């Protein structure tokens with residue numbers, strides 16, 4: 241029993257151990273500590289599970305050192321080591337559904353740090369091409385691939401283009417500089433040696449085109465505001481009307497009568513540097529290219545077509561929604577892309593901050609309707625760039641993204657430059673697991689009214705099979721869904737329905753496997769697949785049984801999009817429910 245003097249730690253304390261102390265599903269409480277040891281994790285409130293009401297007391301340190309004994313795990317089934325250990329520890333329903341993306345930077349680029357992130361649940365490593373050198377990025381890609389190949393992880397690689405945006409190149413100081421109320425500043429595109437006080441150098445030659453006296457220039461979505469008082473050729477003289485901090489590379493937006501002056505369409509979505517980075521990404525065989533400042537569907541289609549001519553692998557193109565233009569054309573951009581990133585950082589420069597939550601909800605909804613994975617990005621745990629615990633508001637924001645059924649959450653500076661990257665990742669992991677459990681109990685999945693995607697009969701059949709399968713799996717309380725898939729279509733259609741049981745996607749295509757790492761609730765497994773579906777099923781069940789990951793009495797639902805190449809077999813388009821015997 242806890243006695244006076246014991247220490248009840250708050251949320252942040254639960255992640256005191258390196259790598260995180262995970263609490264099992266349903267146990268989300270206040271660990272009580274004495275002499276630096278956890279005595280118990282006591283759930284302070286009642287919670288609902290399986291329809292009943294329980295109070296839970298869990299004694300001992302929960303799952304500390306999860307993912308440790310994980311070397312023995314390669315094998316025929318293509319399980320990654322993290323999922324396998326998680327499955328052993330938590331069972332089918334305990335598998336996390338929401339995927340986690342980490343931006344890699346100087347704070348986490350050693351092989352050791354990367355492995356800790358992989359162990360901590362990183363599904364995708366993101367490299368932001370705005371920063372660092374080609375050699376640095378190449379070294380990183382090699383390290384991640386080495387971890388995958390030699391240690392059995394399954395971490396996909398994403399590069400993120402720099403994109404074109406009007407931003408500050410120089411503001412007269414090496415780091416941030418203060419702009420005082422009423423101070424007069426000169427804005428130019430002219431390059432100069434050294435720094436000139438009160439002079440802002442912008443990156444884009446035409447930055448002042450179309451801008452008039454009386455317009456406002458806003459730094460980083462509100463860090464400071466200036467009013468244009470005079471136009472001198474291509475340059476502007478401005479007065480600071482809302483004092484604040486000017487950061488290096490601050491983003492500039494232009495406003496007239498309270499309305500944004502849309503400028504992004506003037507800039508090419510992909511610059512010469514971006515094309516060279518894309519070429520690099522293709523040659524390094526990355527899995528995703530996130531395209532910054534997409535303004536229309538054509539840019540996405542153009543890149544996808546280009547990739548198709550350059551690589552036999554279908555590298556997935558994620559369109560980043562981070563401008564007003566993109567919001568105007570949201571549906572066509574989502575339809576053209578392989579997935580979306582809600583880039584809230586730059587989006588917040590372009591739209592009033594109070595609109596971000598509703599815009600996020602709208603984008604996640606459109607993505608779900610059109611069956612495209614969606615990543616919620618930027619500032620999820622921003623305070624953790626500096627501090628070892630998140631703010632309560634940040635945890636609420638993460639939970640909200642999970643409640644909206646985003647496919648993935650992303651860390652930026654928290655992992656790239658912050659000293660608490662692994663802790664931040666464990667906060668994402670624990671917070672998402674908790675909200676997933678809650679949503680499951682609420683059974684919110686069933687609310688989705690689905691838009692029909694395919695126009696051909698086979699496509700419509702596949703959609704119907706997947707939504708019926710998900711409904712059946714929920715209603716029958718099945719343990720897992722097995723989907724056999726070559727290109728991932730059926731796996732993503734099932735994921736779209738956000739079913740309760742985990743989705744194991746068996747594929748024989750390693751690119752499909754890596755692309756599925758981003759999809760909600762899907763554990764992609766690389767296996768040999770034959771045209772004989774019954775044999776595929778029997779083989780995978782045998783393998784799972786040998787590994788002790790499935791036991792007699794477990795029930796699984798099986799669907800497939802494998803179309804046999806021989807005509808002697810009928811197309812396998814059924815839903816089977818199998819009880820393991």
Ligand SMILES: Nc1ncnc2c1ncn2[C@@H]1O[C@H](COP(=O)(O)OP(=O)(O)OP(=O)(O)O)[C@@H](O)[C@H]1O
Pocket residue numbers: 343344345346368370371372400532585586652653656657
């Ligand atoms: N590869 C890297 N090398 C050095 N610093 C990096 C790297 N990647 C990210 N960072 C740092 O982490 C911070 C947050 O990363 P993030 O990717 O969100 O960048 P960003 O510059 O805000 O741009 P974007 O809008 O493209 O996300 C950056 O401002 C930068 O300081």
Ligand SMILES: CC(=O)C(=O)O
Pocket residue numbers: 532560562582583584585586587617618
């Ligand atoms: C991720 C990103 O590019 C942004 O939030 O602006």
Ligand SMILES: [K+]
Pocket residue numbers: 368369370400401402403532
């Ligand atoms: K970027």
Ligand SMILES: [Mg+2]
Pocket residue numbers: 532562583585586
């Ligand atoms: Mg951005």
